[in-house]
Amino acid sequence: MNLIGTDRSGLVSYVNAQLTNYFPDGADCRPTIDRYIDHALARTGPCVDAVRMWRPGQFSYLHSSQYCTFLYYLSNCIWRDKGDLNVATKLFLLNKALNAIDMFYEVELPEVFLIGHSVGIVLAKATYGNYLVLYQNSTVGKNHGVAPVIGDGVVMYPNTAIIGRSHVRDGSVVAQGVSVVNRDTPGNCLVYSGQAGDLLCKPARERAAEEYFRL
Structure with missing residues (x-):
């Protein structure tokens, strides 16, 4: 290089x-x-x-x-x-x-990831998939000692959070300001805030990772 x-x-x-x-x-x-x-x-x-x-x-x-x-x-x-x-x-x-x-050296990040804007990003010890995209003020954290599992090609837009017993599956795009707390996503979807704290997941027309990475 x-x-x-x-x-x-x-x-x-x-x-x-x-x-x-x-x-x-x-x-x-x-x-x-x-x-x-x-x-x-x-x-x-x-x-x-x-x-x-x-x-x-x-x-x-x-x-x-x-x-x-x-x-x-x-x-x-x-x-x-x-x-x-x-x-x-x-x-x-x-x-x-x-x-x-806040990206501690014991956190095991994947082989390929992108920090769009670093300000305010906090990453706990969790399971991170490849081709991860992180924007400002995104947080990955534990809840009662349980850490989330994040699949491949996940995008976390600004002010998002993935917390606790959550499984954010491959190709999930977490929209700005959305918190995924002890919830799962089906994958290849756009994740929005629903009613009463639920998530609204809409199918994605294309893989978001292709916008950011040479796959």
């Missing part, structure tokens, strides 16, 4: 400088960043390549959505490998500070 405006060494230095400035505790994060950056970029690549509005093979640290995704993968790679959790935590907090997103 081609790094726009920098190279591998420059990106390591850039991330390390941000961590040093945000968390001036004297710790040197560079060795950990250098160890995991290639794996993180390799995982970021499929997201970049899949998104229709982005140029395949081109990663920019100044593209907020791409950089947000990269910071998550970098922290997640460290956690998966049982590496330095202090660095993983700092990366999580850096992402939160820069992009106003």
Whole structure:
């Protein structure tokens, strides 16, 4: 993957400088960043390549959505490998500070996903399907310790929530402002608010994921 405006060494230095400035505790994060950056970029690549509005093979640290995704993968790679959790935590907090997103490194996101606008997104430990689209102020959360299951090709428009014992099946598009709480969707549908807290699910004419991703 081609790094726009920098190279591998420059990106390591850039991330390390941000961590040093945000968390001036004297710790040197560079060795950990250098160890995991290639794996993180390799995982970021499929997201970049899949998104229709982005140029395949081109990663920019100044593209907020791409950089947000990269910071998550970098922290997640460290956690998966049982590496330095202090660095993983700092990366999580850096992402939160820069992009106003709560995307903890223990949350297992899919191989391909798109953050449309990161502000206000909160993601719990849940089951996430591939080709997920997240817009601002979307929330995935637990209810009484139970987390939802989200299928492939799900789109969460702004101010939406999927909470608790919910199964949002493949191809479900949750309309703006709709909360799916302890409810299921049939899949390949548009999900609206119904009466008395129920959901109104209408069949989708086409797969929403095709609008966002190269499938």
